[in-house]
Amino acid sequence: MTWKRPRSLPHRQQSFESLRSLGYIYVDKTELIHNLVTTSKCVFLSRPRRFGKSLLLSTIQAYFEGRRELFKGLAMERLETEWPVHPVLKLSLATYRADNGGNLEDILDVQFRYWERQYGITAGNSDPSSRFRDIIMAAHDSTGQTVVVLVDEYDHPLVETMHDEERREAHRLLLKSVYVNIKDLDRYIRFTMLTGVSRFSKMTIFSGLNNLKDISLNRNYAAICGITDSELLENFQQGIERLADEYDTDYDGAVALLKTNYDGYHFARRSSDIYNPFSLLYAFDDGEFGSYWFQSGTPESLVRQIRNGGNFLPEMFDETVEESIISNIDMSQSTPIALLYQTGYLTIKEFEQPNLFRLGIPNLEVRQGLFNSLARYYLNENPIAISRNVREVRKLLEERRIDEAMERLRTFMAGIPYEFAENAVELHYENNLFIIFVLVGVDARPEWHTSQGRIDLLLRMRNYIYVIELKRDGTPEEALEQIREKDYSRQFMGDPRPVVELGVTFSTKTRNITAWKVRE
Numbered sequence: 001m002t003w004k005r006p007r008s009l010p011h012r013q014q015s016f017e018s019l020r021s022l023g024y025i026y027v028d029k030t031e032l033i034h035n036l037v038t039t040s041k042c043v044f045l046s047r048p049r050r051f052g053k054s055l056l057l058s059t060i061q062a063y064f065e066g067r068r069e070l071f072k073g074l075a076m077e078r079l080e081t082e083w084p085v086h087p088v089l090k091l092s093l094a095t096y097r098a099d100n101g102g103n104l105e106d107i108l109d110v111q112f113r114y115w116e117r118q119y120g121i122t123a124g125n126s127d128p129s130s131r132f133r134d135i136i137m138a139a140h141d142s143t144g145q146t147v148v149v150l151v152d153e154y155d156h157p158l159v160e161t162m163h164d165e166e167r168r169e170a171h172r173l174l175l176k177s178v179y180v181n182i183k184d185l186d187r188y189i190r191f192t193m194l195t196g197v198s199r200f201s202k203m204t205i206f207s208g209l210n211n212l213k214d215i216s217l218n219r220n221y222a223a224i225c226g227i228t229d230s231e232l233l234e235n236f237q238q239g240i241e242r243l244a245d246e247y248d249t250d251y252d253g254a255v256a257l258l259k260t261n262y263d264g265y266h267f268a269r270r271s272s273d274i275y276n277p278f279s280l281l282y283a284f285d286d287g288e289f290g291s292y293w294f295q296s297g298t299p300e301s302l303v304r305q306i307r308n309g310g311n312f313l314p315e316m317f318d319e320t321v322e323e324s325i326i327s328n329i330d331m332s333q334s335t336p337i338a339l340l341y342q343t344g345y346l347t348i349k350e351f352e353q354p355n356l357f358r359l360g361i362p363n364l365e366v367r368q369g370l371f372n373s374l375a376r377y378y379l380n381e382n383p384i385a386i387s388r389n390v391r392e393v394r395k396l397l398e399e400r401r402i403d404e405a406m407e408r409l410r411t412f413m414a415g416i417p418y419e420f421a422e423n424a425v426e427l428h429y430e431n432n433l434f435i436i437f438v439l440v441g442v443d444a445r446p447e448w449h450t451s452q453g454r455i456d457l458l459l460r461m462r463n464y465i466y467v468i469e470l471k472r473d474g475t476p477e478e479a480l481e482q483i484r485e486k487d488y489s490r491q492f493m494g495d496p497r498p499v500v501e502l503g504v505t506f507s508t509k510t511r512n513i514t515a516w517k518v519r520e
Contacts, residue, residue, distance in 0.1 A: 009239070009285050016058040020070040027231045027277075030076035032224045033059060036215070042182065042192045045224070046199050046216040047267075048344025050278040050293055052225040053195040054094070057150045060193060061088045064148045086190050087139040089115060092152040098160040104171050108178070115139070129177035136185050146190035149182060155196035158205075176205050186211070198342050199326075217323070222271035227280055229273060232258070239284030246287045261289050264362035266348040276344075279365055293344075294369030323355045345370055371438045379432060386439065394440040398463050402502065402518055409436065410513040433457070433470075452486040465497050471505045476517030479503030483519070 010024035019026055036043065037060065047053050062070050066085035071077045091111055096104055105128070112131045116122075119138035126134070139147045157175070161168040182192050183206075199216070206212060215221045223231075232240075232255070244254035258280065265274040282292040326341045340346040341359055349360040361367045375386050389412045396405035413432060437444040437459060448458040459466035467488050469479035480503040483489070489499045501519040506512060 009281055014054040014058060016055060016062045017067065017070060019055070025235055026074070027227055027235050028074050029056065029224055030059065030063075030071060030074045031079065032221060033063065034076055034079045036221065036224070037063065037191055040191070040213050040215075041189075042211045042213060043194070044199075044212050044214045044216070045193065045195045045221070046197060046214075046342065047195065047225045048265075048276075048342075049197055050276075050296060051344070052277050054092070054152050056225055057090060057152050057193065057195060060191075061090050061148070061150060064088050064191065084145070086145045086148045087143045088148045088150065089135065089139060090150040090152070093156045094153040096157045096160055098157075098164065098167070104157045104174060108174075127177070128174060129181065132178050133181045133185065136181060136188055140188040147188055148190055149192040151179075151192075151194040153196055154179075154194040155198045155205075159196075159198060172205055179206055182206075183211075197344075217268050219268035219271055222266070222268035223274060225277075226265060226274035227277050228275070229259075229263075232275060232280070236280075236284060242287050243283065243289075247289075257289060258283065259363075261364045262293075264347060265344075269351045276363070276365070289365075291365050291369045294365055320352055320356055320358050323357060326357065326359075367438070371435055375435050375439060379435065390436055390439045393436065394461075397440075397459070397466065398461055400464060400500065402500070402516070406504070406513060406516045409433070412436070413512055450486065450488055450491060452488070455483075455488050460497075463497060465492050465495060465499045466502055467492075467499060468502045468504060471503065473508055474505050476503035476505055476515050479505065480517060480519050 008023060008025045010019050010026065013019040013024055016026075018024075033056070045053065045056075063076065063080075064084075064086045065088055066083045068077075068080075068083050071080075091108075093104070093107060096107055108128050112128065112135060115135045116131070119135065119142050121131075121134055121138050136147050136149070154175070157171040158168055161171060179194075182189065194212075199214070215224075227235075240251060240254050240258070243257065244251050247254065247257065249257070258275070259273070262276045262279045262283070263273045265276065267274065276293050278296065279290075279292040283289055321337065321341075326338055337346065337359065345361065345366055346359045347362040348357045350358040352358055361370070372383070376383070379386055389408065393405050393408050393412075396402075396408065413436075434444060434446050434457060437457065443460040445458045445460075446456065448455040455467055456470045457466075457468040459468065467483055469483050469488075471479045480501060483501045483503070489501060492499050502516060503519075504516045505514050507514045
């Protein structure tokens with residue numbers, strides 16, 4: 001079947017005006033937007049990168065500019081009756097790059113000069129805060145209307161300089177001096193919205209902006225960015241049919257593959273699943289499943305901070321945290337788990353009780369991409385060597401050729417350098433082993449909870465379930481005895497796959513696997 005890409009896929013569009021004028025598909029979020037702008041005055045929204053925040057602000061800009069023609073056929077057309085026009089100051093900090101010397105002042109200067117020309121202001125040598133204040137007042141005075149302030153990626157310069165404390169602090173003070181005008185000039189402002197990835201505390205950057213409403217975990221706005229199941233089926237039937245044809249499956253099979261790869265985000269209690277829009281649209285455009293979001297810009301600084309965070313790997317698959325951990329932190333001071341949540345590599349999987357969330361990896365794309373990145377740091381091998389070894393280990397375990405699999409692991413791990421203190425060897429070893437098993441492609445879970453304790457490593461493969469206990473400077477028999485005493489295998493009695501109990505030991509001296517034994 002010859003396939004021509006439909007011109008209407010909006011995968012490179014962040015401008016609402018361009019998207020609507022050129023006839024691209026628009027997933028209608030305007031009912032949510034109307035509710036937001038008519039019930040709120042100062043709003044903050046946190047979402048992972050490339051999740052539609054820029055398009056959201058562009059749509060809000062068009063609404064406040066009275067661009068009624070762009071909303072024809074959308075929910076906004078029937079909901080809005082007055083269409084008031086306001087001056088809109090839309091500032092984007094997404095172009096900031098730390099690796100080119102840190103050009104935050106230049107970015108602000110370019111945007112401020114444009115507004116100063118627009119409203120007839122002579123800037124002189126004023127500081128950025130004073131210039132922004134003058135711009136807001138001039139916009140109000142020259143139009144007679146209150147001003148709308150929209151800030152896209154408000155925190156990007158701070159995230160980019162996360163590991164450069166001096167430069168980050170300079171940027172923080174500069175942005176704080178600019179954002180303070182939102183509070184001080186409240187009477188001149190109709191609506192303010194700031195979007196970003198992280199949640200810096202109000203005292204840190206917003207300087208007492210106590211009327212700021214954080215809708216990041218608000219159920220009413222959980223789907224204001226991203227794509228829900230119903231929106232997928234309503235808007236992208238042609239793309240789904242193409243993927244079904246490419247992957248020799250039916251329509252429902254293609255939807256299931258999309259859900260496995262790109263769905264799984266949650267931003268509120270009882271909210272529907274949210275698809276990553278960036279990857280979804282690229283999959284439709286290319287006609288294949290790829291790691292589009294992950295490959296579009298995972299910062300190495302993030303991976304380094306994760307790597308230095310200690311024993312975080314078990315938490316990535318089953319971690320319960322308080323709401324304050326993910327909603328009121330300063331990214332510069334955050335733990336790896338909180339950082340992973342804010343940047344989209346973890347999401348809310350379940351609300352266990354009020355103010356307690358269980359986090360987990362949202363989907364297959366993120367899981368594979370994240371662990372491939374971690375492997376380069378932990379395993380210190382090139383991707384081809386890693387792939388070759390993990391494929392062989394998987395094949396051997398699926399065939400229950402355990403001795404050969406463990407020998408392959410031992411040889412592979414002998415080439416991995418250890419740059420840790422002796423008391424961290426066990427932790428580093430376990431992380432290495434776990435990363436290898438995740439890359440193998442099996443359902444690998446560290447520290448799996450049972451009624452009697454925690455299984456060090458659980459592998460659920462196509463043909464077998466492996467219950468693995470790790471011991472440092474011990475014996476495989478001791479490891480197997482713990483499995484027996486804790487009765488770790490009992491919970492899998494109803495599974496048709498045989499359970500293999502495996503005790504593994506490693507040495508702090510040789511820093512490698514020393515022995516293993518299977519319970520016969």
